[in-house]
Amino acid sequence: MASCFQSALHNLRETKVWKSVFRRGPANTNRTRSLAIFGNLFLHWMPVKVREKSLRVRASYYLGSISFILFIVLFVTGILLMFYYHPAAPNAYRDMKDLQFVVANGVFLRNLHRLAAHLMVFAVFWHMFHVFYRGGYKPPHEFNWVVGVVLLLLTLFLSYTGYLLPWDQLAFWAVTVGTNIISAMPFIGHKVRFLLLGGNIVGENALLRFYVLHVVILPLAAFVLIGIHFWRVQKDGGLTVKPKDEDGKE
Amino acid sequence: MEKNKIETGLSSDAKKEPRRVVFVTKKTSAKVVGERGPQLMTFPHLLIREAIAFQVLVIAMVIVALVWDAPLERLANPLLTPNPAKAPWYFLGLQELLHFFPPFVAGILIPTLVVVALIFIPYFNVNIEGRALWAYHPAQHLRTILIVALMLLALLAGFHAWTIFVPTALLATLLVISYTGRQARKGWLGSLGSKPLSWWIMTWFIAVAVCLTAVGTFFRGPGWSWVWPWGTYAG
Numbered sequence: 001m002a003s004c005f006q007s008a009l010h011n012l013r014e015t016k017v018w019k020s021v022f023r024r025g026p027a028n029t030n031r032t033r034s035l036a037i038f039g040n041l042f043l044h045w046m047p048v049k050v051r052e053k054s055l056r057v058r059a060s061y062y063l064g065s066i067s068f069i070l071f072i073v074l075f076v077t078g079i080l081l082m083f084y085y086h087p088a089a090p091n092a093y094r095d096m097k098d099l100q101f102v103v104a105n106g107v108f109l110r111n112l113h114r115l116a117a118h119l120m121v122f123a124v125f126w127h128m129f130h131v132f133y134r135g136g137y138k139p140p141h142e143f144n145w146v147v148g149v150v151l152l153l154l155t156l157f158l159s160y161t162g163y164l165l166p167w168d169q170l171a172f173w174a175v176t177v178g179t180n181i182i183s184a185m186p187f188i189g190h191k192v193r194f195l196l197l198g199g200n201i202v203g204e205n206a207l208l209r210f211y212v213l214h215v216v217i218l219p220l221a222a223f224v225l226i227g228i229h230f231w232r233v234q235k236d237g238g239l240t241v242k243p244k245d246e247d248g249k250e
Numbered sequence: 251m252e253k254n255k256i257e258t259g260l261s262s263d264a265k266k267e268p269r270r271v272v273f274v275t276k277k278t279s280a281k282v283v284g285e286r287g288p289q290l291m292t293f294p295h296l297l298i299r300e301a302i303a304f305q306v307l308v309i310a311m312v313i314v315a316l317v318w319d320a321p322l323e324r325l326a327n328p329l330l331t332p333n334p335a336k337a338p339w340y341f342l343g344l345q346e347l348l349h350f351f352p353p354f355v356a357g358i359l360i361p362t363l364v365v366v367a368l369i370f371i372p373y374f375n376v377n378i379e380g381r382a383l384w385a386y387h388p389a390q391h392l393r394t395i396l397i398v399a400l401m402l403l404a405l406l407a408g409f410h411a412w413t414i415f416v417p418t419a420l421l422a423t424l425l426v427i428s429y430t431g432r433q434a435r436k437g438w439l440g441s442l443g444s445k446p447l448s449w450w451i452m453t454w455f456i457a458v459a460v461c462l463t464a465v466g467t468f469f470r471g472p473g474w475s476w477v478w479p480w481g482t483y484a485g
Contacts, residue, residue: 027293036293043297049289050296062303069304073311093325100322111315119311121340132371132452135380142372149368156340163338172326173335177345184353201328241287 045231047238054239059134063127064233067155068226070120077113078215085165087211089204092167117159124155136240144232147225154222161214164207175210176202333472342466343459349474350411364455371448382444384432392429396422413465417457425450 012018013026024035034048053059084103085095099106128148131137137145164175179197183189198205233239290296337345347356383391399422406415424442431439471477 030291033291033293043293046292046296048292050292052288052290055290055296055299062299065300065303066307069307073308090325096322107319108315111318111320112311114320115311115315115318118339125340128368129452129456133449137372138378139372139375145372146369149365153365159340160338166322167326169323169326169330169332170321172328173332174337177335178337178341181344181348181353181357184357186354186358189358202326203328 045227045234047234051238051241053241059239059241061126061130063123063130067120067123067127068230070116070123071222071226073116074113074120075219077109077116078219080109081113082215087165087208089167089207092165092207096166096168117162121155121159124152128152131240134240134242138240140236141232141240144229144236147229147232151222151225151229154218154225158214158218158222161210161218164202164210165214167207172202175206179206334470334474336466336470339463339467342470343462346413346462346466346470350409350414377446377448380446380448382432383447383450384429384443388429388432392426395425399425413462414458417461418454421450421454421457 010026019025022036023039024032027033027036036043037046037048038044081099084099084106086092096110099110103109131145131148160175160178164171179193179202182193182196185192194200196206196209197203198209336342344357344361347360350356351360399418403415403418403422406412406418428439428442428445432443434440434443468479469476
């Protein structure tokens with residue numbers, strides 16, 4: 001059965017259509033395996049070869065990959081949630097209730113989005129600390145570390161702007177407490193807060209601004225920076241492998 | 251077949267300029283990459299691992315999302331302030347800081363300094379080899395660090411910032427232990443003694459951040475007073 005399936009797959013890869021789509025036949029030689037990477041728009045930023053040591057779990061705990069996977073999950077669930085959401089008060093809250101009682105699997109969708117958001121904040125922090133302890137910020141990785149710090153801030157802002165959107169007591173007061181801190185900024189504090197909220201209190205304008213930041217501006221910025229971040233990993237020579245990894249233990 | 255008669259400009263007009271082949275800076279030693287070691291093809295070895303990570307993570311999250319519901323409180327009401335009003339968990343460390351220090355220091359100065367420090371980490375270029383703190387002049391280093399630590403602890407005690415005081419004191423104790431056991435070659439004491447200063451600073455920062463966040467999340471009740479997470483209060 002398995003071999004039958006395999007030969008069918010093999011035959012499929014030999015077809016003209018497959019080759020026209022993927023620009024190659026089956027990836028059974030190192031040449032075609034390389035082609036599978038640099039002949040693919042979505043993978044071409046990856047190195048064709050990776051050090052065996054950098055694939056070990058301890059080298060990264062796959063924390064960067066996990067952060068990105070969570071970002072993808074958030075992207076997909078977020079777009080689905082946008083179909084049911086109006087960034088207006090109090091409609092936003094009613095949409096939460098609709099998710100709960102009207103929309104099929106609405107609660108599940110919201111649970112998944114929220115869970116992935118909290119996990120992403122956690123994973124990105126852990127990723128940064130792990131990279132630090134591995135010495136992954138050292139030359140020639142300096143700039144990619146800085147990109148990573150900016151991505152951490154973007155993750156926090158993404159999570160924070162999303163926090164207001166349910167428009168319940170939890171959201172409202174969490175954002176009120178947080179944005180009050182901005183007022184402590186000397187000279188421009190109140191102006192910055194006004195700019196962010198579109199007013200002096202957390203109201204409908206603030207909801208709309210946070211919504212636009214949450215679904216357009218911040219994800220777009222994150223996407224661009226994630227692209228740079230990944231690309232630089234390859235350009236800077238791959239993951240940092242410590243000499244201690246030579247014998248397979250730390 | 252006739253040859254192409256059109257000449258390309260490359261050979262005829264090419265300007266002859268010296269071409270830089272390599273650029274050697276003063277500090278190149280750190281950038282030298284060691285043995286690359288054995289390598290594997292990204293396709294399939296890395297991609298299959300990414301795919302497995304994706305599937306395991308998504309399956310685990312789906313299971314959790316099926317049983318753990320996101321909270322939804324009552325409609326936002328600007329006239330009804332909950333006590334305590336808490337920020338999301340990742341900002342509760344900051345909120346805990348606000349309890350001890352004036353808003354400008356806790357809300358603006360310290361976070362800005364932390365972000366700036368994080369950004370500049372790779373540009374310090376100090377001790378790039380990761381030499382142990384006790385490798386040279388251990389007694390001198392210990393004296394300097396103890397003076398700094400004691401001054402910091404006194405400052406924190408002055409502000410009654412016990413949430414920062416405790417992890418700081420703990421880390422200082424660990425530091426002294428690692429000094430006394432710096433001759434050890436093996437075990438946790440040996441590995442602790444081989445840590446560079448940057449390790450100690452980052453570990454201290456993480457310990458303080460975790461402590462602040464945990465206290466802010468679980469141990470703060472009405473009026474930001476101390477409560478036990480297993481106790482109940484009429485909020």
